[in-house]
Amino acid sequence: MNSLAILWRGSLLPLGREADPKKSTSAAHSSGSKLPRHKSCMLSAAIVLSLLSLSACTVGPDFLKPEPQQVAEWSKPANAAESQATTQTMDERWWEVFHDPKLSALSQRALTDNLDLKLASSRLQQSRAARQVITADRYPMTAATGSYGRERNSGEGLSDPSGKNGHSAFNLWDAGFSASWELDFWGRVRRETEAADATLEVAENDRRGVLLSVLAETAQDYIQLRGVQNTRAVTEQNLDVARHSLKLSQLRLADGVATDLDVAEAAAQVAAIESRLPALEQRQSQLINALSLLMGEPPQALHAELSTDAPVPQTPRQVAIGLPSQLAERRPDIRQAEARLHAATASIGVAKGDFYPRITLSGNIGSQAMQLSDFGSWSSRSFGIGPQFSLPLFDGGRLRGMLNLREAQQQEAAIAYQQTVLRAWHEIDDQLTAYNASQLRRDSLAEAVRQNQIALRTAQQQYVEGVVDFVNVLTVQGELLATQQQWVESSTGVSLAMVGLYKALGGGWESVYPVAKVATNNPV
Incomplete structure (x- = not known):
């Protein structure tokens, strides 16, 4: 900076005042006598080196990649379930660990046809x-x-370039080339480019975040759809049992060993179970529509493809979630927050660069003539070349206010980065807990279903033998239906919890690892 200031001080005076030719000549002879040719060359080289060193100067703070808050290891539940999270490298295509071809196909279609992804790509x-x-x-x-113009100048105004003193009009032909280049001595333009690169990275991670959300939503809607279909299947099974009980009570009424109350209660049970089916059909239609929207399709476009019942996708025995240290490189929102901080830091350099002079080299070359026949001749040539600079002197505090704004925005971005990392740890811890708890609940409900099935068979046999009333059969039958539906919901919840865990972890960007065999544990 000091070298260029010396150059400015040495050049400002000649630009503002015409030099005395005699003094200039004497000064030239004097300098020539004092500075031999080799010293003059050394001075020129020093000036060039000073300019080159200034061109490498960049104002503003350099961005230092933040060290995110780390945890030593993932939290471990006190009462661990069967399927456990391991620190193996995450599967890049995590939705394939469910081993469901339909889910894999829908996920691939979402990657291609989802409109939210296309919007994110457009923003990128x-x-x-x-x-x-x-x-x-x-x-x-x-x-x-x-340019070309037919002109006539005033005879009483400034000099007439045509030499006609405004007595007649004339033609003016003009053509050429111009060039300008701002010399980025202070690195302001380089900081602008750095901020633009960071902003581009923000958009790239925004698209990754949308991609992760679309894949997670596709898996969640598909799993819920299969859960609804399984709930409907369980309801229909219980409806068959209720109808069998109704028929049994009618036969016993005909034999005189049952009452009208038994028949009425059995018929009410059938109607109550039947009333559950329309809501399940409606929920199935809604989920198919949700998947159609994710695929960029109109309503019910996937009805024929997805209306057939299929089991709920099951989780593997081991779920690879990677190491805690890999989280910052995997979650798009953390990467995006880091890029925002980088852009905010570079913007401080841009604001500081506005305090320094802007130096521009400009030049032009062309031809100008009043006769078309003279246009392009050697005597019609024109050119101009030289530097320009602009130094802000007074702006009412605008530049200082802009710098303060950029510094405050950087502070906000730094706090937002810390908050994003902290929120990520909380989300992962919550999802790990939810995944373990949902498995424990599913296993307990599976045992409850088995015991209720035994109880129903016993109650039906005792009713036939006349040991218990029909109300006992209805009570056990209702309990069985409730626990079976709860088991299906809990089984669906386990798979949904695993999707939520993978989403919280950032989806995984590593290579594919083999998946352990799936545990069925299906009591229905």
Whole structure:
């Protein structure tokens, strides 16, 4: 900076005042006598080196990648379930660990056809275009110019270039090329480019976040759909049992060993179970529509494809979730927050660069003539070249206010980064707990279903033998239906919890690892 200040002080006076030729000549002879040719060359080289060193100067703070808050290891539940999370490298295509071909196919279609992903891709293209606009300032700008005019100047005004003193009109032909280049001595343009690169990274991680959300939502809707279908199947099974009980009570009424109350209670049980089916059909239709929307399809476009019942996708015995230290590189929101902090840091350099002079080299070359026949001749040539600079002196505090704004925005971005990392740890811990708890609940309900099935068979046999009333059969039958539906919901919840865990972990970007055999544990 000091070298260029010396150059400015040495050049400001000649620009503002015409030099005395005699003094200039004597000064030249004097300098020539004092500075031999080799010293003059050394001085020129020093000036060039000073300019080159200034061109490497970059104002503003350099971005230092933050060290995110780390935890030593994932939390472990006191009462561990059968399927456990391991520190093996995560599967890049985590939805395939369910071993459900339909889910894998839908996920692949979502990657291609989802409209939210296309919107995110469009925003990414906009960021790339914006970066291209900003980085163009690093290079010289050239343009071709040309004009023609029929003119007449005032005879009483400034000098008439036509020499006719305003007595008649004349033609003026003009064409040429112009160029300008801002010398980025202070690194302001480089900081703008750095901020644009970071903003582009924000858009890239935004698309990754949308991609992760779309894949997770596809898996969640599909798992819920299969859960609803399994609940409907359980309801229909219980409806068959209730109808069998109704028929049994009617036969016993005909034999005189049952009452009208038994028949009425059995018929009411059948009607109550039947009333559950329309709501399940409605929920199935809603979930199919949700999947159709994720695929970019109209309503019910996937009805024929997904209306057939299928089991709920089951989780593997081991779920690879990677190491805690890999979290910051995997979660798109953490990467996005880091990129925002980088952009905010670079913007401080841009704001500081506005305090320094802007130096621009400009030049033009062309031809100008009043007769078309003279246009392009050697005597019609024109050119101009030279530097320009602009130094802000007074702006009412605008530049200082902008710098304060950028520094405050960087502080906000730094706090947002810390908050994003902390929120990520909380989400993962919550999802690990939910995954373990949902498995324990499912296993307990599976045992409850088995015991209720035994109880129903016993109650039916005792009713036939006349040992118990029909109300006992209805009570056990209702308990069985409730526990079976709860088991299906809990089994669905286990798979949903695993999807939530993978989403909280960032989805996984590593290579594929083999998946352990799936445990069925199906009591229905």
